Amino acid sequence: MSIDVLNETDARVDEVELVDLARYVMVEMRVHPQAELCLRLVDEPTMAVLHEKWMDLPGPTDVMSFPMDELRPGRDGETPMEGVLGDIVLCPSVAARQAHEAGHAPAEELLLLTTHGILHLLGYDHAEPEEEKEMFDLQRQLLLTFLAGRPSA
Incomplete structure (x- = not known):
């Protein structure tokens, strides 16, 4: 997988952790390894x-x-499509405010938003209540299992 991080801000961000999370989510969602x-x-x-x-x-x-290429999560018995998943644009200063309001660290908010963004790239949405429940449950599961598997956990 090719995951690039372009930090165009002065915000100090753990780019390695963002890449690790993105890779984890993409593997769990059975996105093509390339x-x-x-x-x-x-x-x-x-x-x-x-x-x-x-x-x-x-x-x-x-x-x-x-x-970009409208990739979707892989299914059992299917070979996932190769291509460009797309771009996620994050705003660290907005994330920091949201983290403060939610009572957690800005780094955790960026991880949440990255997971959220990847799910959107894979076709998930939250416009309808059923869609929201499915997407947010999956988002929570992916983020919690990633965090639980970190060496510092």
Whole structure:
């Protein structure tokens, strides 16, 4: 798997942990081992421009996902498609505020948002209550199993 991290901010981010998480989620979701993913960290003005351009919503947001080859999770007995999964754009300063409000560390919020973004790239959504439950349950399971498997856990 090719996972690139482009940190265009002054935020101190554990890029290795972001890559480890992304790789873990992609393996668990049976994404092709040669799939490509880019994680881009941007400041609030940049995120606000992207948010308005692509979602027609004002101001910065925490995470946006831009799928490329519309890859989907692998299924039993099927060979997953090879290609570019897409780009996830994260805004560390928005994530930090959300982490403070939720009572956890900004690094944990970035891990959550990365997991969320990958699931969006794989076709998951949360527009309807049933979709939200499925996506958020899967997101929680993936993040908790990743965190439990870390050496520091």
